Amino acid sequence: MHNDLLPLTIPDSEPELYQRAIALAGYTMKELASLAGMPIPEDLKRDKGWVGMLLERYLGASAGSKPEQDFPHLGVELKTIPVNSKGNPLETTFVCVAPLTGNNGITWESSHLRKKLCRVLWVPVEGERSIPLAERRIGTALLWSPNEQEERQLRHDWEELMDLIVLGKVESITARHGEVLQIRPKAANSRVLTEAIGEQGQPIMTLPRGFYLKKEFTRALLARYFDL
DNA sequence: GGGTGATCATCG
């Protein structure tokens, strides 16, 4: 362990960010939390974002709640991804909130989702519940941008899902829509409501939704780099 | 309420 692992500055270039991420590979949550002076919860039941926050700290991401990328000056988004012993994702990946109103004139090119996914620093983390949180290890990070096929898939699903939203069919959307991208609830609980477009074009109140990447999509992109 | 970080837990 070395204190160089915990910089107090934000990275000023993409290579620097990448080097910081790579340097974390192999360390356990216990080691990193200890050096950062962060208490470790027993599990993630009530601290679901804990690993993400820990990594933000080590990589110099501007913490907090911004609809922007984690590294706006670099145009890079940070995502931690829980994986099993084979390196396959254990969970889908939240990308951003699905906009349910104000979508006139919004295109794939101008979409929030495309911006978030144009450059992502993926940090795999052991996520199996059989491993105590403190003993889980960081994997080897990778910098990714969608290739032609991935962008095509994302765009296709995004356009299909956004069409349903704009046409007032948001409440008929299930997680089964979309090949690589899905829309699921994203809220504190099922009583939370937000405005959307109803079937007759009228305003309705509905559960807030988010865009999530399906596991097969992230599995494939991780493998694409692993096999290099 | 609407964002950030995500995983939980029930059900088919």
Added chain:
DNA sequence: CGATGATCACCC
């Protein structure tokens, strides 16, 4: 037993 729908904590 994996995926869908639900939920947890914190910020402003």
